[in-house]
Amino acid sequence: MSRYTPPEQSKAGQVFDIAVVVVAIFVALWLPLKLGLAGAAKSIDALDAKTWEALGQNPTMASIWEKLGYTPETAHDIIQNRFHYFIDWPTLIIMAAVLIGYFIFLFRASDREYRDVINEKFDDK
Template sequence: MARYNPPEQPAILQVFDIACLVGAIFLALWFPLYMGWAGVSKSITKIDNPTWELLHQTPAQVEQWTKLGKDVSAAHDIIQNRYNYTIDWTQLLIMVVVLVGYFIFLFRASEREYRDVIDEKFNQK
């Protein structure tokens, strides 16, 4: 195999490549925010007329809440805001497929490119 000589890339195409990449970066980071997917799966279980006892806080804990400037109702919104860890199996499956597929493509395509590199570096001198 002959030594590979890459074509010269015109300046305008270089700029275009960079624009595409930056565009993709912004899309990947900003799109989930925009779609509201980025939100955490947390929700508040409301307690009417909360008291420290209903919120299961010990006297020592109440003292710290007070020092931090939070009264019962402010603390209520923090304490009752809980994660929901029920597993959505379809979503998990999609994630696993995407992740595993990505890594397989990554290593296989890299391997192919790597063979060319080694071949040109070591077999053509």
């Protein structure tokens, strides 16, 4: 098998490639933040009676909250801020499909490239 000689990349090309990568990184990391996609579904289940008992805190817990500088009123929003887990099947299926598809693509394309590498490396000798 003949040896593959890669083209030399020009300076401008190198700079451009770096720019592509940087932009991609920022878009990938920043866009979800901007679109507000990040963060789980948490919401406050408000209670009317704001006492330690109503918030489900026993005397030991209550004394610790007080030591930390909280009253039942200020602790209410922390304690009652709960997750509401539910399985959103369409999203789960999309996620699974995206992940599996991604990994399959990775391994297949890698394998194709890998065979070239092995051929060139071991046929030279």
